[in-house]
Amino acid sequence: MSASDSNSSPTNCSSSTMADVTDLAEPPPPPDSTTTTSTSTYPSASSSSSSSSSSLLSPSPPLELNLPLSWPPDGKLSLDWIHNLIACFDWSSKNLLPYELPSVLPVNVFDSLILIASKMLHKEPNCLSIDPVQPNSDSGADSVSTVVVVGDVHGQLHDLLFLFRDAGYPADNRIFIFNGDYVDRGAWGLETFVLLLAWKVFMPHNIYLLRGNHESKYCTSVYGFEKEVLTKYGDKGTHVYRKCLGCFEGLPLASIIAGRVYTAHGGLFRSIHVTPSKRSKGKKNRRIVVNSDVSCLSLGSFEELSKARRTVLDPPWEGSNLIPGDVLWSDPSMTPGLSPNKERGIGLWWGPDCTEEFLKKHQLKLIIRSHEGPDAREKRDGFAGMDEGYTIDHVVESGKLITLFSAPDYPQFQATKERYNNKGAYIVLQSPDFDSPVFHSFTAITPRPKANAYYDYIDVIDSDEELDLTSMVTA
Structure with a gap:
């Protein structure tokens, strides 16, 4: 089956529309397994979004909101705390100016949250092993979890x-497993990332946050x-931004679910062939030679992935630490083989034969990656677009390769007159095998609260092409 007709293959696909998230006093009932539909929309954005508005005219928050947010005295988050965080972010995004966010999330509360979350994330391995089936000693029966995989969200808080x-x-x-790209291009990247960190701190074994290529100094x-963080936190903005960068460095690179499904933001990675070259002056002056001959490219192993140094602000495109850049920046190709990704200037292209080799070698059935939105896909010959929020790119003997994108109506700010109007999607994996994806597509919340872009979206390219690699850190 070709990529162009892959979306017509038999799949369980449910389509969701808009839902109101303003009532968060109680957790919602879980959706049933059939199509979920809701027609309520957000209220109109407050006129206080205008740059000429004064903070003195900002409306008072509803009495049910606990503002400003405060860190729990015992340092332990609760479900009520997170629901209040959600409601506060939802309200402030519609009623406050960006620089008023500290009145909702004070710097000291942000510091407490990101310190704990960063410590958790840095302790996790490069590649997470996630087992949704756990023995239950009390009941004697196994405890089985559903797994939800989410692609790029790009600061689109209300869609999240x-x-x-x-x-x-x-x-x-x-x-939940999030596949990276929490920030950039959307107006609420900080709120999006903070919310996900709060869930991570509250339920560390029920939500996993992988790194995307946009969790870097260069992209941000x-x-x-x-600019978003500096705008929202003023003279404390540099401090908040640096704390975020430090947290980005700790985000794991990939996951393996139930021993059957590999997830990563970009995808596959190369083997690094390192040759020590002896010198007469002893071990101190030994030179390490990295084989850069692209004709010798081969797929890497999970052992190599586990040893890669992920704590770099900008994953390098040259040297001996190439695996993080591959995992975050690579793209699939319809051409067989493994080759440098010349379009992006970093990472790899890999063909269906490489997908088959990787799945077969590691006894996997499915690869779920993200990284490509509708803007990138319209330039990729032979690949399906991102209209439904996902594509099935390779179908091989051992399984499938899927690209998943969870930011509907992307990008939030667009220079062209015609919008892509793409849906977002998430994937549900269930027992017994966890390798039969159930796709849930959904449309964007409308209208979005009014917001200004924090980057020059007219002149800045939309598909991460032609990176200014010389400005990136190469350590």
């Missing part, structure tokens, strides 16, 4: 809130997140 309402929140029987300086 809908996704949680539609799929159900993280719970004892529901695990070009595509808006740095």
Whole structure:
């Protein structure tokens, strides 16, 4: 089956529309397994979004909101705390100016949250092993969780809130895996990332946050997140931004679900052939030679992935630490083989033969990656577009390769007159095998609260092409 007709293959596909997330006093009931539909929309954005508005005219928050947010005295988050966080972010995004966010999320509360979350994330391995089936010593029966996989969200807070309402929140029987790109291009990247960190701190074994290529210093300086944070936190903005960068460095690179499904933001990675070259002056002056001959490219192993140094602000495109850049930046190809990704200037292209080799070698059935929205896909000959929020790119003997994108109506700010109007999607994996994806597509929340872009979306390219590699850190 070709990529162009892959979306017509038999799949369980449910389609969701808009939902109101303003009532968050109680957790929502989990959606049933059939199509979920809701027609309510967001209220109109407050006129206080205008740059000429004064903070003195900002409306008072509803009495049910606990503002400003405060860190729990015992340092332990609760479900009520997170629901209040969601409601506060939802309200402030519609009623406050960006620089008023500290009146909702004070810097000291942000610091407490990101410190705990960063420590958790840095302790996790490069590639997470996630087992949705756990023995239950009390009942004697296994405890089985559903797994929800989410692609790029790009600061589209309100679409993320809908996704949680539609799929159900993280719970004892529901695990979330986010595939990176939480920030940039959208207006609420900071709120989006903070919310996900709060869930991680509250339920560390039921939500996993992988790194995307936009969780880097280079991308966030070009595509808006740095300016967003500086705008929202003023003289404390540099401090908040640096804390975020430090947290980005700790995000794991990939996951393996139930021993059957591999997930990563970009995808596959190369084997690094390192040859020590001896010198007469002893071990101290030994030179390490990395084989850069592209004709010798081969797929890497999970052992190599586990040893890669992920704590770099900008994954390098040259040297001996290439695996993080491959995992975050690579793209599939219809051409067989493994080759440098010349379009992006970093990472790889891999063909269907490489997908088959990778699946067969590691006894996997499915690869779920993200990284490509509708803007990138319209330039990729032979690949299906991102109209439904996902594509099935390779179908091989051992399984499938899927690209998943969870930011509907993307990008939020667009230079062209015609919008892509793409849907977002998430994937549900269930027992017994966890390798038969159930796709849930959903449309964007409308109208979005009014917001200004934090980057020059007219002149800045939309598909991460032609990177200014010389400005990236190569350590």
